[in-house]
């Protein structure tokens with residue numbers, strides 16, 4: 001090889017030169033030759049090793065992941081401090097069952113409101129009497145009332161206007177707190193959702209038992225109100241639909257129509273079962289009444305298990321479900337929360353509950369508050 005050099009061509013073959021170093025001209029000619037595109041055959045791309053299909057490790061689908069896909073993107077994000085405060089409140093807030101009623105009229109504050117209404121109606125009537133007939137009628141009538149019913153009515157001597165009445169109802173029941181309502185068909189998972197909301201997050205697999213739950217249809221028969229930390233009230237309702245009594249439906253309707261304290265309705269739908277006819281009737285009614293409501297899709301664990309943890313199948317089922325009810329055309333666009341209160345081999349933790357907690361605080365106007373723990377220490381055994 002001495003005195004010769006080999007210049008590689010693109011083709012992979014070599015041109016042999018007779019000098020130790022190739023002269024400039026020969027190099028430039030060769031370079032031109034090498035760089036001539038027509039001359040140089042097109043290098044064939046090296047056949048790639050057949051691509052072995054990369055199967056991504058199957059990530060478990062969670063309620064949080066579905067929230068990312070389906071939740072209303074316009075909802076403002078919650079800061080970590082707010083989330084921490086909210087979680088502390090839901091994990092530790094005292095929980096007291098305040099009332100269980102079969103009619104909205106039996107709610108303590110509604111009893112008082114009705115008494116007030118009756119009282120003002122009577123006063124109005126008396127005023128009319130004064131104006132139209134006898135100027136002394138009102139005093140005579142009030143005197144007679146006062147004597148007959150001293151316990152109910154206290155009349156000031158000067159103004160002759162009733163200022164207070166005794167109701168026998170504890171004052172703590174009369175405090176005006178924001179209320180939220182858990183609504184849904186029988187067995188949708190309302191009571192379980194309540195327990196999920198107020199079970200500490202450390203309990204990843206089991207729930208505390210505040211509201212009674214059962215796989216038996218129509219287990220919750222009354223409107224049950226829980227005072228939480230003396231900041232909010234959460235009302236669990238009997239379901240509508242299969243096996244629900246008419247009186248229960250009336251109670252819920254009455255609540256929706258009359259209860260001013262209700263800040264937000266959470267309509268609980270079982271995600272694997274989808275919307276039922278009765279759900280759609282209720283949604284139409286909520287829209288007609290202009291009541292703000294959100295959707296909570298529960299039993300996400302079941303939905304994921306039924307679709308073998310396949311995200312395409314899960315989203316296809318959910319998309320179909322929303323399309324069937326023409327969700328995008330609804331007058332009021334509710335936010336959508338996904339939750340699983342129970343777990344299985346695909347879904348190992350209760351999920352979606354933090355987002356719902358933050359949504360509730362926001363609905364009650366408490367999201368900006370620094371919620372101090374001493375206000376709501378949960379009692380032992382509750």
Ligand SMILES: Nc1nc2c(ncn2[C@@H]2O[C@H](COP(=O)(O)OP(=O)(O)O)[C@@H](O)[C@H]2O)c(=O)[nH]1
Nearest residue numbers: 187188189190191192213214215299340341342
């Ligand atoms: N797998 C699963 N089951 C649930 C979930 N939530 C509720 N359930 C079950 O559904 C049934 C009815 O629940 P319940 O809360 O009593 O329904 P309600 O009638 O709407 O109050 C019970 O057997 C619950 O264990 C959930 O997130 N996942």
Ligand SMILES: [Mg+2]
Nearest residue numbers: 190191219220
């Ligand atoms: Mg129930």
